[in-house]
Amino acid sequence: MQADLVVIGAGLAGSCLAAAVAQRGWRVVLLERQRGPRHKVCGEFLSPEAQASLHALDLHATVAALAPAEIYRAAIISRQGQRLDMALPGVAWGVSRFRLDAALAQAAAEAGATVREGIAGMALTPCEGGYEVEMRDGAAERTSISTRTVVVACGRHAVPGLRPPQTATASRQMYVGVKCHYAGLQLPPEVRLYLFEGGYVGLSPIEDGQANLCLLASEEAFARVGRRVPAMLDAVAHAIPALARDLAGGQRLDESMVAVGAVDTTRPTVLWDQCARIGDAATMIPPLSGDGQAMAIHAAEICAPLIDDVLAGRRSLATWQTIYAAAWHAAYDQPLRTARWLQALLGQPQISAGLIGLGTLLPNLAQRLVLATRGPQRIMGSMHTQLSTEQPS
Template identity: 30%
Template sequence: MTVPAALQADADVIVVGAGPAGSATAFYLAQAGLDVLLLEKTTFPREKVCGDGLTPRAVKQLMNMGIDFDAPGWVRNKGLRVVGGGHRFDLDWPQLERFPDFGLVRTRQDFDEILADNAVKAGVRLMQGVTVTGPVLDDRSGHIVGVTTKDGATFRSRLVVAADGNSTRLALAMGLHKREDRPMGVAVRTYYTSPRHDDDYLEIWLELWDEETLLPGYGWVFGVGDGTANVGLGLLNTSDHFNKVDYRDLLRRWTKNMPAEWGFTEENMTAPIRGAALPMAFNRQPHYTRGLVLVGDSGGAINPFNGEGIAYAMETGEIAAEVIARALKAPGRAEQERILRTYPKTLKDAYGGYFTLGRLFVEAIGKPGLMSFGVRHGLPHPRLMRFALKLLGNLTDRRGDASDRIINALSKVAPRA
């Protein structure tokens, strides 16, 4: 649909999708004094497929937005418990200046609603049950100047942010397709009534077997604190077996081998097994084109090392909001466009080298021999595992210890593709 450029805007910025990326973007835009319309296709509360675990990197973002995680429903954890190769040990989150030394668990059933409500308190106008179907384009420049919805409504704005997840109709409609040279993951999870609901550590299992084949990925057991545990697994497409595995059946087979007292049985399952795709390492680019800004999963902002997406959703939202606010306050369309075009480079400067390292990592563990060697020979060395925790979690200080400096140097010299 095309419209004349002179039509009055309904908001300075329309943000499509009220997940962590959209709500964070909207929050920071509102704090910058912009009029923001946040459109969400579902109604809260609503379920999302996720492990529900939040690393210190994600907690830092919640702190920045003033989220009260001392309120009921938040479960703190001290670190990561790693199981594999006959070993089982606890790794505390590192002591860093940039990030807190604890993680959290909160189900997506209400986590996203908490962030959306926080954005509303900052002045954002939230509309739920609004399904965006496509862009409204300026008939001269081809820039997006609004969106159409399933019920026939049209909303106009000076800029549009796509925070509509992996499927991102807006990005596809604007000609932004997935890059096939980037890894893709899949995650499946369910909930069990279990004594494992209360745990000081997020627990991951590094060995996922499909009969005789060791798969690239990991399983998890995250206590939710309400009598249930979130149990799931994530796999990467770097294995030849990626399209041959029945992931739901694999989860059932994996949990059957768990201790009986944990209660991971069909009768204790409180939710169906659900799955979701994990777009990684900036698999959709550029992150800005013709008035459309991509944040979170819509731009593939998921860490390929560990499948973490929530922290990067909120971080890219904050970065996007800073660029957008600066652009929309600049004099003249040409200067605004120049500033907006800096956004993709800003993202690559922040994450590009690290994501490149992650792509190399997932290619390596896609080879069963290397995966098995790493599990057997890496886990018995606590110092190496503490280094791995920092690397895989992207948890370093800019001027930290030797491990921080190594990780930061590697990220700096790696290509920012």
């Protein structure tokens, strides 16, 4: 065997897992089909819960060294300007995926993992004592590696040769995600979520005094602006007066602009298919929960000691699968259901206005609902809810 563990995909989930298993002295190979740091579509809001997992994986200092912006509050803002303000249960971080993913892949390399960029993981073939993993480089050359264990951490992408993680059906609502950084905005330390028909926009501070705008729009809303990313950014600013005010005077950093299509926030969870799947490769929680990165890192935290046990002969693959599934379902079944339900309701203007109004009357209910979209609360402190009405312009 050339490796003890092959991880397919060097996003958050894959790099955290590779670092944690390599730290335990195993031979880890981390495959990433792309090369070099790059911008990814993400709200870049790293929740307090994610930081608990980073601590557990000994990666907290790595991310703290990127000097993330600190975020203490969240606000949900309707198109009419009504807003629901909440204190977060701990300090969240705003940090670009450009820096975060590169730092975590580097941490994996420093822990002893072999990081192979520009190499796509492909089909897996079970063989005696493990798997044969087919790989393809940029020149379409194919090679293979034998390994004792494999984890798929390929995000929302399909791994060629493996069953796709999602089967899109005509009835499912598909979304488009768009992300862009801004300079020169004076934002308070809060994440703002602006609702519009068929989607929402998140705006929050990140490192270096910049801000990240990230939106999720229905495919229909994206089609209405000719499927052009700058036109989509203009359209949401035009449709949401509070957002237009918050962006006034800022400079859009076009080199950071990225978009992704066919985002399916309701696809079924698949935690194991020949091998473990972690992060978005397992499933996707609606981004409004701000919990996707935490889920990805937490899955690495759950799996790392189990893989250590399997490699050391203390546990079988079957018990790894059983314990991982039990821990994951206990943590995320309920948040997934609530976040999907909330996303469907908030996408409809009248209902979202009604919900924010209801939150005004019943702040404790609003607080419980928001907490119910999130995984394990491993942060001390309480979540306070306060409501105010912003003057519509």
